[in-house]
Amino acid sequence: xxxxxxxxxxxxxxxxxxxxxxxxAVSAALLLNMTMLASGLTSSxxxxxxxxxxxxxxxxxxxxxxxxxxxIGDAAAxxxxxxxxxxxxxxxxxxxxxxxxxxxxxxxxxxFASGIDPDEQMLYLLVSGSxxxxxxxxxxxxxxxxxxxxxxxxxxxxxELDVALGAPRDVVSFRISGIADFIYNYAGERSVALxxxxxxxxxxxxxxxxxxxVAATPGIDEDSLATRIxxxxxxxxxxxxxxxxxxxxxRLAYFRQLSTILGTIAxxxxxxxxxxxxxxxxxxxxxEIATLRAIGVRASRVRLAIVxxxxxxxxxxxxxxxxxxxxxSGRLDRILLSFPGIPERVSFFVMEPLPAALALFTMTAIGxxxxxxxxxxxxRAPLGAMLRxxxx
Amino acid sequence: MPGRPSGRVFDPGGIPSRAAPRLHAEAHxxxxxxxxxxxxxxxxxxxxxxxxxxxxxxxxxxxxGEWVAIVGPSGCGKSTLLNVxxxxxxxxxxxxxxxxxxxxxxxxxxxxxxxxxxxxxxxxRFHLLPVLTAGENVELxxxxxxxxxxxxxxxxxxxxxxxxxxxxxxxxxxxxxxxEQQRVAIARALANRPEVVFADEPTGELxxxxxxxxxxxxxxxxxEGTTLLTVTHDAEVAVRASRVIEMSDxxxxxxxxxxx
Numbered sequence: 262x263x264x265x266x267x268x269x270x271x272x273x274x275x276x277x278x279x280x281x282x283x284x285x286a287v288s289a290a291l292l293l294n295m296t297m298l299a300s301g302l303t304s305s306x307x308x309x310x311x312x313x314x315x316x317x318x319x320x321x322x323x324x325x326x327x328x329x330x331x332x333i334g335d336a337a338a339x340x341x342x343x344x345x346x347x348x349x350x351x352x353x354x355x356x357x358x359x360x361x362x363x364x365x366x367x368x369x370x371x372x373f374a375s376g377i378d379p380d381e382q383m384l385y386l387l388v389s390g391s392x393x394x395x396x397x398x399x400x401x402x403x404x405x406x407x408x409x410x411x412x413x414x415x416x417x418x419x420x421e422l423d424v425a426l427g428a429p430r431d432v433v434s435f436r437i438s439g440i441a442d443f444i445y446n447y448a449g450e451r452s453v454a455l456x457x458x459x460x461x462x463x464x465x466x467x468x469x470x471x472x473x474x475v476a477a478t479p480g481i482d483e484d485s486l487a488t489r490i491x492x493x494x495x496x497x498x499x500x501x502x503x504x505x506x507x508x509x510x511x512r513l514a515y516f517r518q519l520s521t522i523l524g525t526i527a528x529x530x531x532x533x534x535x536x537x538x539x540x541x542x543x544x545x546x547x548x549e550i551a552t553l554r555a556i557g558v559r560a561s562r563v564r565l566a567i568v569x570x571x572x573x574x575x576x577x578x579x580x581x582x583x584x585x586x587x588x589x590s591g592r593l594d595r596i597l598l599s600f601p602g603i604p605e606r607v608s609f610f611v612m613e614p615l616p617a618a619l620a621l622f623t624m625t626a627i628g629x630x631x632x633x634x635x636x637x638x639x640x641r642a643p644l645g646a647m648l649r650x651x652x653x
Numbered sequence: 654m655p656g657r658p659s660g661r662v663f664d665p666g667g668i669p670s671r672a673a674p675r676l677h678a679e680a681h682x683x684x685x686x687x688x689x690x691x692x693x694x695x696x697x698x699x700x701x702x703x704x705x706x707x708x709x710x711x712x713x714x715x716x717x718g719e720w721v722a723i724v725g726p727s728g729c730g731k732s733t734l735l736n737v738x739x740x741x742x743x744x745x746x747x748x749x750x751x752x753x754x755x756x757x758x759x760x761x762x763x764x765x766x767x768x769x770x771x772x773x774x775x776x777x778r779f780h781l782l783p784v785l786t787a788g789e790n791v792e793l794x795x796x797x798x799x800x801x802x803x804x805x806x807x808x809x810x811x812x813x814x815x816x817x818x819x820x821x822x823x824x825x826x827x828x829x830x831x832x833e834q835q836r837v838a839i840a841r842a843l844a845n846r847p848e849v850v851f852a853d854e855p856t857g858e859l860x861x862x863x864x865x866x867x868x869x870x871x872x873x874x875x876x877e878g879t880t881l882l883t884v885t886h887d888a889e890v891a892v893r894a895s896r897v898i899e900m901s902d903x904x905x906x907x908x909x910x911x912x913x
Binding site: 262263265266269270272273548549551552553554555556557558559560562643644645646648649 | 696732733736737739741742761762765766767768769770772774776780782783784785789792793794796797841842
């Protein structure tokens with residue numbers, strides 16, 4: 262019943278309570294966003310890396326996947342060496358290159374091309390059609406849309422532009438074997454995938470790949486497998502998903518710093534807000550608190566009532582802040598993902614239940630704790646003086 | 654005259670065991686409910702200059718079943734004496750025994766427990782909690798004393814019936830008149846069947862007619878055996894009280910038993 266008095270006091274001061282709830286909800290939403298941002302990109306990147314079951318990457322020494330123009334030479338032998346390592350289930354070679362698409366009056370639109378092994382690939386998910394065979398390509402959905410392509414149509418691709426003539430050189434005609442969702446592409450990216458050997462010839466990079474994606478046999482520890490592949494190859498970097506995420510995390514340290522600073526500010530704002538509201542409420546109810554003490558209600562019970570007030574405010578504010586935060590993160594994600602070069606399937610804000618729950622719990626706990634100070638002040642004040650003050 | 658409950662509202666032997674304080678009363682005269690010996694109270698703080706002496710060596714005894722009215726001009730120390738005797742304030746020096754318990758030897762929690770379970774309070778400005786209904790205001794001390802919900806609800810109806818406000822059980826204080834609020838405050842004071850009720854200007858905020866009704870209620874309580882200590886400016890209270898103590902400048906100038 263003593264707790265009921267506090268909750269009803271919040272309802273009695275409806276306007277103030279609603280304003281406070283609004284402020285706490287915004288703070289909670291910001292805190293949630295910062296928690297989601299702190300590890301979101303890394304975690305999302307990790308999920309993307311594991312897509313299609315290829316959890317390891319083998320790249321030129323000292324680089325991350327598609328980090329530079331560097332390539333792995335002697336690719337066939339290297340692939341064979343990797344396949345021979347115990348625990349390797351499949352190896353998917355990838356060669357990245359820029360081609361030029363010729364259509365209508367266009368002299369050559371840049372298109373990102375990936376040379377793959379159609380039987381072992383992890384770059385795309387077919388939407389229609391089939392994997393590419395000789396003289397065939399799979400086009401990304403934005404590519405098909407831009408060039409009005411359907412399965413069975415033809416497209417002209419060139420590896421080089423003749424600067425003097427302003428026209429593509431050595432144009433080759435390819436049949437569209439399929440339209441696909443390229444999982445590492447950024448929004449609207451035009452790309453194609455074709456047989457590795459064909460792209461090697463077109464780009465004059467014989468027996469070269471940009472990276473190998475490696476799938477591990479189920480039950481095999483990825484880090485141990487990465488170590489074994491490193492031992493079996495030379496001058497290559499081998500990353501498990503965990504290592505890739507760690508590398509990503511290191512590169513995105515500023516995201517964590519930003520989210521830590523903004524999250525701390527959100528917590529501080531919520532603390533000040535709840536502290537102010539509860540302190541004002543306690544001051545206004547000094548007479549009621551004096552009455553409770555006078556009729557014999559224990560100090561601990563009065564303190565509980567005041568602490569519950571702060572707790573209720575922050576809990577309700579956090580409950581409102583949760584959907585608000587999710588909505589804001591969706592909007593922010595859309596804005597950030599429109600930056601060029603960021604894979605469409607990556608998310609900057611990832612809702613991870615434990616950190617999110619911890620953040621909102623921390624906010625609620627702080628909201629409850631800030632009530633202790635005004636409560637202690639009200640309980641330390643001389644009771645007789647409080648009653649006299651109320652009577653005056 | 655408000656409706657009367659069946660049986661006595663105050664039952665000295667009827668304090669629920671769960672509500673009784675876990676204290677060890679010192680051996681005392683069971684017929685003596687309140688005792689103050691050589692009570693001094695000084696206030697120090699901002700605006701008091703060198704300090705204010707509110708009580709100057711007050712000696713007072715109140716026997717079980719008495720109705721003692723403390724009268725005197727404003728600022729003479731009446732309310733301070735009431736607060737000190739009730740255990741709300743501690744004296745600067747002197748001894749206060751309430752129901753046999755030396756207040757100085759009890760912790761704050763023990764004094765609170767004693768007030769909750771064996772003492773009732775009626776304030777000039779009623780001091781009802783505005784967010785609770787009349788029924789809930791009466792129920793609160795019982796809930797804090799640990800009575801079951803069923804016991805509480807029965808007792809709330811009994812007490813509100815006693816003060817003539819059973820039909821107002823669900824009304825908030827703001828929906829009640831001053832007289833009705835004071836009746837609810839009296840019902841709250843009686844919630845845990847107190848042996849002593851302290852009332853500070855119980856009619857101070859009420860018109861004469863309404864005040865007379867409140868005094869009727871207090872008279873009924875006293876007639877049933879509840880010890881009453883009342884601070885008042887109201888001459889009518891002094892007429893009804895079994896004993897009047899007049900104070901001036903922190904001292905008792907017309908002691909117990911003297912004719913008014």
